[in-house]
Amino acid sequence: MTDIAATALPVASRPSRRDIGLKKRYAAEARFRMYGIAAITFGLMFLAIMLGSIVSKGYTAFWQTTITLPVTFDPALIDPQDKRASDPSVLVKANYDKIAQQALAAKLGINPGDKSMMARLKGILSDSGRIQLRDMLVADPSLMGRTVEVSILASANMDSAFKGQIDLSVPEARRKVKDQQVTWMNQLAAEGVLTKQFNTGLFTFGASSRPETSGLGVAIAGSLYMMGIVLVLALLIGVAASIYLEEFAAKSRLTDLIEVNINNLAAVPSIVFGLLGLAVFINFLGMPRSAAVVGGITLSLMTLPTIIIATRAALAAVPPSIRQAALGLGASRMQMVFHHVLPLAMPGILTGTIIGLARALGETAPLLLIGMVAFVADYPATPLDPATALPVQIYMWANEAERAFVERMSGAIIILLVFLMAMNLTAILLRRKFERRW
Amino acid sequence: MSPYIAFALVIAVGLLACFAGAFRARAVDGGSIKAHSRPQYHGAWAMLLALLPATAFLIVWSIGSNAFIDKHVEQAVVNHSGESARIDSMMVKSLARAVRVLDKAPPATMAELSPLLAQKNITLAPNTVDYMIPIAVEANSLTRQLGWTGGLIALAIAGLGAVWGVRQVAVRQRARDKVERIMLGALFSASTIAILTTIGIVLSMLFQTIAFFGDVSPWSFLFGTVWDPRFAAAGSGGSQGQFGLIPLLAGTLYIAFVALLVAVPIGLMSAVYMAEYASSRVRSLVKPALELLAGIPTIVYGIFALVTLGPWLRDISAALAGGYPFIQAQSILTAGLVMGVMLIPVVSSLSDDIITAVPQAMRDGSLGLGATRSETVKRVILPAALPGIVGAVLLTASRAIGETMIVVLAAGVAANLTANPFEAMTTITVKIVNQLTGDLEFNSPQTLVAFALGITLFFVTLAMNVLALAIVRKYREQYE
Numbered sequence: 001m002t003d004i005a006a007t008a009l010p011v012a013s014r015p016s017r018r019d020i021g022l023k024k025r026y027a028a029e030a031r032f033r034m035y036g037i038a039a040i041t042f043g044l045m046f047l048a049i050m051l052g053s054i055v056s057k058g059y060t061a062f063w064q065t066t067i068t069l070p071v072t073f074d075p076a077l078i079d080p081q082d083k084r085a086s087d088p089s090v091l092v093k094a095n096y097d098k099i100a101q102q103a104l105a106a107k108l109g110i111n112p113g114d115k116s117m118m119a120r121l122k123g124i125l126s127d128s129g130r131i132q133l134r135d136m137l138v139a140d141p142s143l144m145g146r147t148v149e150v151s152i153l154a155s156a157n158m159d160s161a162f163k164g165q166i167d168l169s170v171p172e173a174r175r176k177v178k179d180q181q182v183t184w185m186n187q188l189a190a191e192g193v194l195t196k197q198f199n200t201g202l203f204t205f206g207a208s209s210r211p212e213t214s215g216l217g218v219a220i221a222g223s224l225y226m227m228g229i230v231l232v233l234a235l236l237i238g239v240a241a242s243i244y245l246e247e248f249a250a251k252s253r254l255t256d257l258i259e260v261n262i263n264n265l266a267a268v269p270s271i272v273f274g275l276l277g278l279a280v281f282i283n284f285l286g287m288p289r290s291a292a293v294v295g296g297i298t299l300s301l302m303t304l305p306t307i308i309i310a311t312r313a314a315l316a317a318v319p320p321s322i323r324q325a326a327l328g329l330g331a332s333r334m335q336m337v338f339h340h341v342l343p344l345a346m347p348g349i350l351t352g353t354i355i356g357l358a359r360a361l362g363e364t365a366p367l368l369l370i371g372m373v374a375f376v377a378d379y380p381a382t383p384l385d386p387a388t389a390l391p392v393q394i395y396m397w398a399n400e401a402e403r404a405f406v407e408r409m410s411g412a413i414i415i416l417l418v419f420l421m422a423m424n425l426t427a428i429l430l431r432r433k434f435e436r437r438w
Numbered sequence: 439m440s441p442y443i444a445f446a447l448v449i450a451v452g453l454l455a456c457f458a459g460a461f462r463a464r465a466v467d468g469g470s471i472k473a474h475s476r477p478q479y480h481g482a483w484a485m486l487l488a489l490l491p492a493t494a495f496l497i498v499w500s501i502g503s504n505a506f507i508d509k510h511v512e513q514a515v516v517n518h519s520g521e522s523a524r525i526d527s528m529m530v531k532s533l534a535r536a537v538r539v540l541d542k543a544p545p546a547t548m549a550e551l552s553p554l555l556a557q558k559n560i561t562l563a564p565n566t567v568d569y570m571i572p573i574a575v576e577a578n579s580l581t582r583q584l585g586w587t588g589g590l591i592a593l594a595i596a597g598l599g600a601v602w603g604v605r606q607v608a609v610r611q612r613a614r615d616k617v618e619r620i621m622l623g624a625l626f627s628a629s630t631i632a633i634l635t636t637i638g639i640v641l642s643m644l645f646q647t648i649a650f651f652g653d654v655s656p657w658s659f660l661f662g663t664v665w666d667p668r669f670a671a672a673g674s675g676g677s678q679g680q681f682g683l684i685p686l687l688a689g690t691l692y693i694a695f696v697a698l699l700v701a702v703p704i705g706l707m708s709a710v711y712m713a714e715y716a717s718s719r720v721r722s723l724v725k726p727a728l729e730l731l732a733g734i735p736t737i738v739y740g741i742f743a744l745v746t747l748g749p750w751l752r753d754i755s756a757a758l759a760g761g762y763p764f765i766q767a768q769s770i771l772t773a774g775l776v777m778g779v780m781l782i783p784v785v786s787s788l789s790d791d792i793i794t795a796v797p798q799a800m801r802d803g804s805l806g807l808g809a810t811r812s813e814t815v816k817r818v819i820l821p822a823a824l825p826g827i828v829g830a831v832l833l834t835a836s837r838a839i840g841e842t843m844i845v846v847l848a849a850g851v852a853a854n855l856t857a858n859p860f861e862a863m864t865t866i867t868v869k870i871v872n873q874l875t876g877d878l879e880f881n882s883p884q885t886l887v888a889f890a891l892g893i894t895l896f897f898v899t900l901a902m903n904v905l906a907l908a909i910v911r912k913y914r915e916q917y918e
Contacts, residue, residue, distance in 0.1 A: 040728075044728075268896065334622070410745075
């Protein structure tokens, strides 16, 4: 029987394998996979290009060209009528520009009488040199008549030229640095007079209309004030609110309302918090404009939902057995929370707080509305004084026309990103180190 | 005595009460009866009794005395100049603040006073007049008197509270219960801050918006097609400018649409790849990198669009079209593209949660029937996750609509109505920033319109969030 069956089914007549489109389906599978890889690559590429372009534009901002000259505080120039004993304002009003120019001319071997050459010397040294020399002499009048080595910042154009950012093939009339100045620059550089040094001014100076003397000092101070306020307010209120909602609140209309509110606040656009700050804190409560305290409170309200959500998750992750053990040994609910649950939840709370702080540090829009877009040259002594913030300073530099400001702006972005990365890294490490699986 | 010093003293009294209470509680001997509360609770209770009423009194007193002095100054100014003078009384107040810095009684004329103040680096409004000096001096002495009175009363209250608290210490005293009740009250009031914030947001914007609608009809705001606020004509009456929402709303939605066009496919595909294909090593490398994208502040994206991407797109288009750039440096495309990239991690992390929430049994069933992975994703997982993904897209869209810094830097400020993605359009958030930066005069429609825009934005995003959360929650329940 089986033999017959075997011969009755000749191999040749077996129907060819039904076309179920496997090839097409596998091709579709491979394509789909490719789409996924392409999507991720696109995201990562964009990240790389963005960071790359910022770093390539900004790393030069950490160096600043300075010119070290022997400057003679010539009494004949500063105080020709010899009145400084009776009238100290002579020292303040003197023509320090000229002193600096002459020092430079002497270094380059130019005859001070040659007016056309002297005119071309202008624009090599920064205008800030004048103030620097003045402050030196006012602080120490015994310098009068002596010659001292002074490091003066080069002007922004010189700085750009020395860093090779100015295209020298452009016709001379259309660029800001003239051929003669370039020759001098190379001469000075060869003598070691003109050097690139680490740009401490970027971290210490306040706002300025000259790129070479503008820095992030005030912005960093303002941001630190605000972060301090956010840390205190948002952490205290956030943790207190989370403890109430997670550990004490009975399910009621009110607690439901609070929860819905927190979830919605987390998604409210940040600029709306700026409007709140402007209308309530500045207009209604009469707090000062541009002050770090208003910015801090506004950012605290903005960060609060993030911290509450993180804290509640951390509290909920503490196992009920801990609570039961504490209650069983006779602790009150309050003691249970503060002595046992809260310490165990602390790493999670801190991680959430740092992430919330990082978000607040990078936030710009609400600060624009409460007037932190301000030209602040002096450090804020208290949080009530006018200040700016890091991202706002970046925004203000983005609106400047001069090329040198773009460099500073990119440098400032690098600093901001380093801050943020440090914070996020701390959060990650904290989580790694203290994370507990129950 | 300034209220701050008074407050510091009150705190000192509170600390004293704390130590005294704890000390007394330790000394109390109940014989065979064990004390109800431990000593530190007795101390804390005494401290709270000392601190809370005194602090409350200080707050009320300093607000009240400030209002009183303001009224007094204003009255004096009105008596002098015979007209209502808000600005003058403000000048008197800053003068009073300046005079306080001097160690001696100020001279009678501004001519003598100004150089004295200049030495201390204080400059006053140039139109501060001589008659204000005595008023300022009087206001200062009044401030001093009120400060001393209030400070002393507050200290007395604190002292009484401390004594009362310390005297209450006894074996049967339920100090812990009382302290904990107050703590609970504090925790509860912290949790109401969220509600207060929402109320603050809505009310503050509502009042300004109502004031705005007093000048401009709601109809012409909501349906006007021309945005031309005319800053120069502020307050001059007559030509008031036009405040049409439509061009701004169109720009906002257009840019958000372009952003979603970028973010949703890319974010969704990367989430699918990460959840279904990637090995755990790739996952552990790529996921933090994508999260890094989410951690970069939006101003950095905006600057990248402004400084690098915008000019690059313009130059590319100029090269393509032979000289004439058809893409402007600030355009819908640039802003939408960059915002889309910013939103990729938002979409991908939200949809990652949703995709991993689809039960494994559904995957196994599909794969077991012979479907490839991509077919499983396309025919089983995505349909099952669809409601959740819709919710995620809505949440993302609300982020896109409320995003500010990218559009401020990359989208332009001209309120056009155009369908061409290569041109510039502006958004609601850009206009809020524009109307409110620089010097403002709080009562002109040019300023108030920002609040009307803000409340529009608030309600649009609120509606989207509520809807999205409802969808996501409903979906989550489906598989639990």
